[in-house]
Amino acid sequence: xxxxxxxxxxxxxxxxxxxxxxxxxxxxxxxxxxxxxxxxxxxxxxxxxxxxxxxxxxxxxxxxxxxxxxxxxxxxxxxxxxxxxxxxxxxxxxxxxxxxxxxxxxxxxxxxxxxxxxxxxxxxxxxxxxxxxxxxxxxxxxxxxxxxxxxxxxxxxxxxxxxxxxxxxxxxxxxxxxxxxxxxxxxxxxxxxxxxxxxxxxxxxxxxxxxxxxxxxxxxxxxxxxxxxxxxxxxxxxxxxxxxxxxxxxxxxxxxxxxxxxxxx
Numbered sequence: 001x002x003x004x005x006x007x008x009x010x011x012x013x014x015x016x017x018x019x020x021x022x023x024x025x026x027x028x029x030x031x032x033x034x035x036x037x038x039x040x041x042x043x044x045x046x047x048x049x050x051x052x053x054x055x056x057x058x059x060x061x062x063x064x065x066x067x068x069x070x071x072x073x074x075x076x077x078x079x080x081x082x083x084x085x086x087x088x089x090x091x092x093x094x095x096x097x098x099x100x101x102x103x104x105x106x107x108x109x110x111x112x113x114x115x116x117x118x119x120x121x122x123x124x125x126x127x128x129x130x131x132x133x134x135x136x137x138x139x140x141x142x143x144x145x146x147x148x149x150x151x152x153x154x155x156x157x158x159x160x161x162x163x164x165x166x167x168x169x170x171x172x173x174x175x176x177x178x179x180x181x182x183x184x185x186x187x188x189x190x191x192x193x194x195x196x197x198x199x200x201x202x203x204x205x206x207x208x209x210x211x212x213x214x215x216x217x218x219x220x221x222x223x224x225x226x227x228x229x230x231x232x233x234x235x236x237x238x239x240x241x242x243x244x245x246x247x248x249x250x251x252x253x254x255x256x257x258x259x260x261x262x263x264x265x
Contacts, residue, residue: 009081009082009083009084010083010084010086011054011084011085011086012086013056013085013086013087014056014087014088014089014090015056015057015058015060015062015088015089016056016058016090016151016256016257017256017257017260018054018055018056018251018256018260018263018264019053019055019056019085020051020052020263020264020265021043021051021053021054022049022050022051023043023049023050023051024048024049024050025048025050026071028073028074029050029071029072029073029074030072030074030076031043031071031072032050032069032070032071032072033069033070034052034067034068034069034070034083035067035068035069035070036054036065036067036068036085037067037252039128039206039252039253040128041054041128041205041206041252042128042130042131042205044130044131044132044205046132051132052205053206053207053251053264054067054085054251054252055206055207055249055250055251055252055253055254056085056087056254056256057253057254057255057256058090058092058151058254058255059255060254062087062088063086063087064084064085065084065085065086065087066082066083066084067082067083067084068080068081068082068083069081069083092151106193110193113193114193114194117192117193117194120188121188121200122253124187124188124208125206125208125250125252127202127206128205128206129185129202129204129205129206130204130205131204132203132205133183133184133202133204133224134182134183134184134203134207134227134264135182135183135226136265137262137264137265138181138182138227138261138262138264139179139181139182139227139228139262140170140181140259140262141179141180141181141211141245141247142170142171142172142176142178142179142234142245143177143179145170145171145172147259148167148169148170148247149168149169150167150168150169151166151167151168151258151259166255167212167246167247167248167249167258168246168247168248168257168259169244169245169246169247170244170245170247171244172244172245173234173243174215174234174235174243175215175233175235176233177233177234178199178211178214178231178232178233178234179227179228179230179231180201180209180225180226180227180229180231181209181227181247181258181261182201182203182209182227182261183203183224183225183226183227184203184204184209184224184225185201185202185222185223185224185225186199186200186201186202186219186220186221186223186231187200187201187202187208187221187222188200188221189217189219189220189221189223190217191238192212192238194238194239195210195213195239195246196212196213196214196235196236196237196239196240197212197213197214197215197216197217197232197235198210198211198212198213198214198238199211199214199217199219201225201231205252206250206251207249207250207251207261208249208250208251209247209248209249209258209261210246210247210248210249210250211231211232211245211246211247212238212245212246212247212248213235213236213237213238213243213244213245213246214232214233214234214235214237214245215232215233215234215235215236215237215243216232216233216235217231217232218230218231218232218233219231219232249261
């Protein structure tokens with residue numbers, strides 16, 4: 001059987017985390033992919049193994065979720081084997097914040113702008129580059145900052161509930177250099193209504209990192225950056241209560257804690 005070498009069938013994780021999947025080398029295999037949550041995620045041949053990363057959205061229901069590993073042999077035959085993502089629940093607190101009223105009750109023009117920008121970002125996150133662009137390991141984007149805050153918090157702005165916080169906030173005074181967390185290709189570098197000056201980097205396999213509220217952007221779309229390369233300076237643009245870096249991650253569209261990237265080996 002082609003899938004005899006795939007030993008793990010249950011992958012334990014939790015809401016808002018990633019799953020790193022590794023399968024051993026196997027003779028006669030041409031390609032592999034994981035089919036999960038209406039997505040087809042490439043599994044890349046790397047040295048003597050096959051590997052990929054799957055994102056588990058912070059709103060994924062706790063419990064067992066079925067998925068499939070599809071293995072295509074050199075003669076074109078496809079074999080499918082069920083696997084399971086076992087998702088543990090995470091308790092996300094509620095955070096109340098006071099911001100400029102224009103970001104809570106935006107004008108019609110700003111509502112239209114924000115809707116266009118949301119659509120643009122969704123189109124970016126929906127694309128899965130079928131190769132690994134990153135090198136190992138991943139790094140935090142602010143020198144000396146090893147932890148962040150507020151990921152997944154249910155936010156209330158000026159008394160009005162809003163969507164969960166999609167990234168982690170890192171301490172960074174205005175002008176602090178912001179570094180790419182890993183090698184990748186810049187797919188967005190511009191000012192957005194809510195997140196201010198924003199950079200988005202594609203690291204491959206559907207992994208994107210987001211750097212928001214910058215005071216200055218130092219990269220351009222299509223530019224390839226290396227791990228720890230400076231991509232801009234921290235600031236307080238967009239919907240903020242003060243200077244900091246919003247560092248986010250989307251993995252195949254799923255909202256994932258960016259600090260889980262540091263676990264990739």
